[in-house]
Amino acid sequence: MQVLKFGGTSVANPENIERVLNIVNHKAQKVAVVVSAFGGITDLLLHTAAVAANKDLTYKESFEEIEKRHLDAVKALIPITEQSATLSKVKSELNQLETLFQGAYLLGELSPRTADIVASYGELLSSFIIAEAAKQKGIDTIRKDSRELIKTSHGYGKATVDFKATNANCKAFFEKNTNRVVILPGFVASTESGETTTLGRGGSDYTAAIIAAALDVDDLEIWTDVSGMFTANPKLVKQAFPIEHISYQEAMELSHFGAKVIYPPTIQPVLSKEIPIWVKNTFEPEHPGTYITKNTNGKAKPVKGISHIEKIALVTLEGASMVGIPGFSKRLFEVLFQEGINIILITQASSEHSICLAIAEAEAETAKKAIDEVFAYEISLGKVEPAILEKGQAIIALVGDNMKSHQGLSGKMFSSLGKNNVNIRAIAQGASEKNISAVIDKRDVKKALNTLHESFFEDNVRQLNLFVTGVGNVGEKFLNQIRQQQDYLKEKLRLNLRVVALSNSRTMVFAEDGVDLENWHEILAKGEKASLDGFLDKVRELNLRNSIFVDNTANEAVSDKYADYLKNSIAVVTCNKIACSSDFDKYQELKDLSRKYNAPFLFETNVGAGLPIIDTLKNLIASGDNVRKIQAVLSGSLNFVFNNFKEGVSFHDVVKQAQEEGYTEPDPKIDLSGVDVARKILILARESKNTIDLKDIENESFLPKESLDTSTNEDFFASLKKHENEFNTLYAEAAAKNCRLKYVAQFEDGRAKVGLQHIPEGHDFYNLEGSDNIVLFYTDRYPEQPLIVKGAGAGAEVTASGIFADVIRVGKV
Ligand code: ADP
Numbered sequence: 153m154q155v156l157k158f159g160g161t162s163v164a165n166p167e168n169i170e171r172v173l174n175i176v177n178h179k180a181q182k183v184a185v186v187v188s189a190f191g192g193i194t195d196l197l198l199h200t201a202a203v204a205a206n207k208d209l210t211y212k213e214s215f216e217e218i219e220k221r222h223l224d225a226v227k228a229l230i231p232i233t234e235q236s237a238t239l240s241k242v243k244s245e246l247n248q249l250e251t252l253f254q255g256a257y258l259l260g261e262l263s264p265r266t267a268d269i270v271a272s273y274g275e276l277l278s279s280f281i282i283a284e285a286a287k288q289k290g291i292d293t294i295r296k297d298s299r300e301l302i303k304t305s306h307g308y309g310k311a312t313v314d315f316k317a318t319n320a321n322c323k324a325f326f327e328k329n330t331n332r333v334v335i336l337p338g339f340v341a342s343t344e345s346g347e348t349t350t351l352g353r354g355g356s357d358y359t360a361a362i363i364a365a366a367l368d369v370d371d372l373e374i375w376t377d378v379s380g381m382f383t384a385n386p387k388l389v390k391q392a393f394p395i396e397h398i399s400y401q402e403a404m405e406l407s408h409f410g411a412k413v414i415y416p417p418t419i420q421p422v423l424s425k426e427i428p429i430w431v432k433n434t435f436e437p438e439h440p441g442t443y444i445t446k447n448t449n450g451k452a453k454p455v456k457g458i459s460h461i462e463k464i465a466l467v468t469l470e471g472a473s474m475v476g477i478p479g480f481s482k483r484l485f486e487v488l489f490q491e492g493i494n495i496i497l498i499t500q501a502s503s504e505h506s507i508c509l510a511i512a513e514a515e516a517e518t519a520k521k522a523i524d525e526v527f528a529y530e531i532s533l534g535k536v537e538p539a540i541l542e543k544g545q546a547i548i549a550l551v552g553d554n555m556k557s558h559q560g561l562s563g564k565m566f567s568s569l570g571k572n573n574v575n576i577r578a579i580a581q582g583a584s585e586k587n588i589s590a591v592i593d594k595r596d597v598k599k600a601l602n603t604l605h606e607s608f609f610e611d612n613v614r615q616l617n618l619f620v621t622g623v624g625n626v627g628e629k630f631l632n633q634i635r636q637q638q639d640y641l642k643e644k645l646r647l648n649l650r651v652v653a654l655s656n657s658r659t660m661v662f663a664e665d666g667v668d669l670e671n672w673h674e675i676l677a678k679g680e681k682a683s684l685d686g687f688l689d690k691v692r693e694l695n696l697r698n699s700i701f702v703d704n705t706a707n708e709a710v711s712d713k714y715a716d717y718l719k720n721s722i723a724v725v726t727c728n729k730i731a732c733s734s735d736f737d738k739y740q741e742l743k744d745l746s747r748k749y750n751a752p753f754l755f756e757t758n759v760g761a762g763l764p765i766i767d768t769l770k771n772l773i774a775s776g777d778n779v780r781k782i783q784a785v786l787s788g789s790l791n792f793v794f795n796n797f798k799e800g801v802s803f804h805d806v807v808k809q810a811q812e813e814g815y816t817e818p819d820p821k822i823d824l825s826g827v828d829v830a831r832k833i834l835i836l837a838r839e840s841k842n843t844i845d846l847k848d849i850e851n852e853s854f855l856p857k858e859s860l861d862t863s864t865n866e867d868f869f870a871s872l873k874k875h876e877n878e879f880n881t882l883y884a885e886a887a888a889k890n891c892r893l894k895y896v897a898q899f900e901d902g903r904a905k906v907g908l909q910h911i912p913e914g915h916d917f918y919n920l921e922g923s924d925n926i927v928l929f930y931t932d933r934y935p936e937q938p939l940i941v942k943g944a945g946a947g948a949e950v951t952a953s954g955i956f957a958d959v960i961r962v963g964k965v
């Protein structure tokens with residue numbers, strides 16, 4: 153014989169009930185079928201009763217809804233010619249229920265005893281209707297009221313089962329019963345004297361387990377709306393998957409710590425009889441689901457699942473001389489027990505100066521009051537502080553029988569949480585080491601679950617959540633590269649890149665599941681109005697793990713937000729030079745924040761676009777090298793200009809061409825004046841551990857003063873034309889010495905300068921082509937022959953690939 157239990161969603165409507173009956177009908181052997189109330193009905197019953205007891209006449213509306221759900225089910229499941237008997241029974245039950253609501257309304261109160269009676273109607277009605285529907289299908293069925301079988305204490309709301317009487321009743325009934333299918337209401341029971349009680353919310357699972365154990369059946373099937381017990385709540389963790397096989401202990405720990413799929417007391421009755429449990433999905437019956445037995449394969453993963461409980465409060469008791477107070481713990485636990493408060497987690501510092509308890513938030517005030525009263529005398533003497541309450545907490549727990557034989561699991565747990573800025577308030581690890589739990593802020597639950605799931609179950613595939621600002625030239629190329637590389641990165645680097653948000657100066661969009669990169673233009677165009685603060689707020693609110701803010705703009709206001717991102721442990725990747733080349737203090741602040749909040753701040757593309765210049769420098773320094781001198785040609789724009797500026801060509805025309813082909817900043821003076829190069833050498837000097845500012849950099853501009861003083865592009869170009877002769881002279885002087893003109897940046901002995909130089913043949917800079925950049929690092933390890941980085945140093949495609957490389961670097965941290 154088997155016991156099957158179908159939950160609220162499985163029997164929520166006639167269509168689902170048809171599925172249930174189909175599953176039942178396919179069983180060859182005798183079965184006991186325990187059913188829940190139609191989905192949502194228990195909540196509605198209790199809500200209606202509470203509204204009525206509150207003297208609010210709108211209870212009638214919710215009663216009508218209850219009535220309609222049941223009558224509609226009868227009408228849909230039973231042919232019209234056969235309906236009348238069933239309808240009249242259901243109506244008569246509903247009338248009794250209405251009388252209870254009226255009573256609550258008139259009295260203006262709802263006793264726990266009445267609440268149980270009201271709640272029992274959900275299962276009583278559903279089991280009756282489903283049994284009638286089964287009979288109509290020709291299934292050999294009888295309905296049995298569980299209240300006649302399961303006997304309990306008077307503890308209303310969550311009564312204690314009298315197993316002796318219950319087991320005897322179950323055996324007696326089923327021994328005599330000849331019907332193939334017995335349908336029973338879950339959740340409901342009664343006292344010895346016949347008063348209705350319930351087994352606690354979610355208790356239909358328990359009903360099924362009690363019957364299964366009493367009859368010592370072959371197995372118990374819990375049919376629900378998911379395909380088993382998952383590695384984490386599938387509603388919060390998309391990547392969660394069903395656990396194939398799990399032990400009773402593990403299932404019990406997971407359910408105790410919030411995996412609602414099984415009501416915690418359910419395991420106990422079947423455990424002693426070693427009756428296996430299957431957790432199956434009514435909506436995907438062919439899926440094997442989860443198998444729960446005494447032992448599982450010893451080679452199984454150490455962590456089986458992650459669960460969490462919300463609405464937790466922390467109660468902390470502190471006092472310098474708690475150690476000396478006799479029976480301190482005993483008094484504390486006793487008073488909480490007397491108040492009926494369940495302690496979910498306890499931690500105590502070894503100094504015994506503080507003890508911290510996690511309890512349900514709803515009980516927090518009662519707990520504080522009771523504790524402060526019990527220790528009133530010690531509090532008055534200053535030996536103990538009044539209890540401190542912190543609400544809005546949650547508990548997350550890692551569960552697994554094999555955790556004890558693995559080292560470093562808690563380290564891994566806390567470091568992955570730490571990296572994502574999840575603050576841990578308290579930690580507990582049971583001596584059995586089947587569970588490590590941590591108390592965190594409830595706002596971090598989703599992020600924490602996903603982070604831990606990624607660390608323990610996803611073969612180290614890390615999801616990087618990108619928030620991208622700036623979708624111009626560089627931004628567009630960057631998005632293209634992500635689209636092309638997504639699959640490769642997932643497979644080869646175990647990185648899952650997801651663009652969660654996009655913004656330009658006009659609009660912004662957010663999509664937690666990722667913006668569709670095939671159609672991002674249209675999606676962004678339809679987005680909401682862009683705002684830098686709004687963007688930041690939304691990123692914070694989403695609170696996703698491994699978040700990266702990507703700045704593809706050249707905008708100062710955007711760079712002003714980096715600090716806020718870093719403070720929220722959100723990595724910043726930018727090609728925008730402003731932040732790193734502004735005041736030293738600002739640059740240093742960002743570096744410090746990055747370290748403090750464990751959030752990478754990467755800006756490789758600030759110098760030499762996609763070339764690994766800053767990364768090379770960082771690696772040299774990290775490995776103990778010391779930079780003596782840096783010589784570099786760092787301006788793709790100036791290279792383009794001086795490579796094309798020859799005899800017989802006008803300097804003005806070359807600059808114009810460079811601007812038109814996108815080799816200069818929109819304002820070409822920034823490049824021609826050398827300011828852009830100065831910013832780059834400044835960043836390299838700073839990255840080589842020097843405190844230096846832009847004003848400290850010597851800039852011998854080759855531009856005439858008049859050109860430097862212009863304020864519009866038009867005036868600037870006009871001045872270039874006017875001073876044509878001076879430019880021709882520059883060229884002629886270099887050519888006479890067989891040299892080429894290059895705009896060189898140099899850093900040595902703490903001093904930096906930039907300016908035009910004559911480069912002789914044979915020099916590393918002489919043959920620099922097109923917009924190439926070159927950097928020579930002279931260090932302790934490379935004193936004579938420098939370490940050279942050379943290649944394309946400008947252009948949207950290479951810049952985008954540099955940003956891409958920084959994003960990957962974040963992923964590998
Ligand atoms: P039923 O009405 O069938 O008793 P419940 O709603 O009580 O179903 O339990 C099933 C729900 O439990 C799932 O829909 C899911 O949202 C939730 N749940 C929480 N944690 C887990 C988990 N680890 N595995 C599966 N489901 C879980």
Ligand code: ASP
Pocket residue numbers: 159160188189194195274338339352353354355356357
């Ligand atoms: N109907 C009850 C509840 O919603 C019991 C159950 O469904 O398991 O809590």
Ligand code: MG
Pocket residue numbers: 159354357412413414415
């Ligand atoms: Mg349930």
